[in-house]
Amino acid sequence: MVGMTAMPDVxxxxxxxxxTEKAWRLIVxxxxxxxxxxVSYVFRSYFGFxxxxxxxxxxxxxxxxxxxxxxxxxxxxxxxxxxxHGFGLQATMTQEA
Amino acid sequence: MAKAxxxxxxxxxxxxxxxxxxxxxxxxxxxxxxxxxxxxxxRLPEGLDPLYALTGMRPADLELPPIGDPALARLLPDASDDxxxxxxHRRLTESDLIGEKIDRLREAQFLLETDxxxxxxxxxxxxxxxxxxxxxxxxxxxxIRSEADSERISQINDAKxxxxxxxxxxxxxxxxxxxxxxxxxxxxxxxx
Numbered sequence: 001m002v003g004m005t006a007m008p009d010v011x012x013x014x015x016x017x018x019x020t021e022k023a024w025r026l027i028v029x030x031x032x033x034x035x036x037x038x039v040s041y042v043f044r045s046y047f048g049f050x051x052x053x054x055x056x057x058x059x060x061x062x063x064x065x066x067x068x069x070x071x072x073x074x075x076x077x078x079x080x081x082x083x084x085h086g087f088g089l090q091a092t093m094t095q096e097a
Numbered sequence: 098m099a100k101a102x103x104x105x106x107x108x109x110x111x112x113x114x115x116x117x118x119x120x121x122x123x124x125x126x127x128x129x130x131x132x133x134x135x136x137x138x139x140r141l142p143e144g145l146d147p148l149y150a151l152t153g154m155r156p157a158d159l160e161l162p163p164i165g166d167p168a169l170a171r172l173l174p175d176a177s178d179d180x181x182x183x184x185x186h187r188r189l190t191e192s193d194l195i196g197e198k199i200d201r202l203r204e205a206q207f208l209l210e211t212d213x214x215x216x217x218x219x220x221x222x223x224x225x226x227x228x229x230x231x232x233x234x235x236x237x238x239x240x241i242r243s244e245a246d247s248e249r250i251s252q253i254n255d256a257k258x259x260x261x262x263x264x265x266x267x268x269x270x271x272x273x274x275x276x277x278x279x280x281x282x283x284x285x286x287x288x289x
Contacts (some may be wrong), residue, residue, distance in 0.1 A: 040285075041222075092175070097143075
């Protein structure tokens, strides 16, 4: 029988990666096809935004032609873009200047 | 005529007449076919490291051909203005996106086997996504590029006035839009 005396120190000295990379932005674009009710619903259900915030962002897309919905690490924004395309929204990602 | 979706004690319910259901099923089938053709291009050549097949990853040097059909491009748009970012995103995610869209369109086809449709919120969301894909494809065929185009098409609401194939397509587009809009309101009532 063997006893564990100490947790193996596999991750001896974790390298802290400097996150110097600039954040990425998720942009949703206006198009004359997607319904306002649908865009609002997507913002509420996928991002968990309040009805007010979802409505504000939806109207911003509608009036300004686009809106930055959120920003973050590249991987997170990549999966947001994929989800938006799954919903049929015109979404792109761009790195902050 | 189709009946608006509403939320009640039995869930989210709505109904479509048989001619409307047949029409929608055919549209779902067309789009599944478009997506399947694109999926074919994702097949990896023989003799490649089996790890790629196992992970569903695509080697970086194996480029996907650009999308020629603008309607398909609406379903699978570029993820960035930066061509390199867009290409990379497509290489890593397009195959999954095609797969999930086909799954939802097949589910929608199956739903329309009966005239009465009963959905839970998750099913309603997937049905709305499938209807949205239909509208995206129709909008490209109808060349809806601006709010003015959209406004013009929305005037076509009576089958009696329809004389051209384009007007008929417009009528179908408006029907799908109306169904989707009532579905969204029912879903909003159900979830929130």
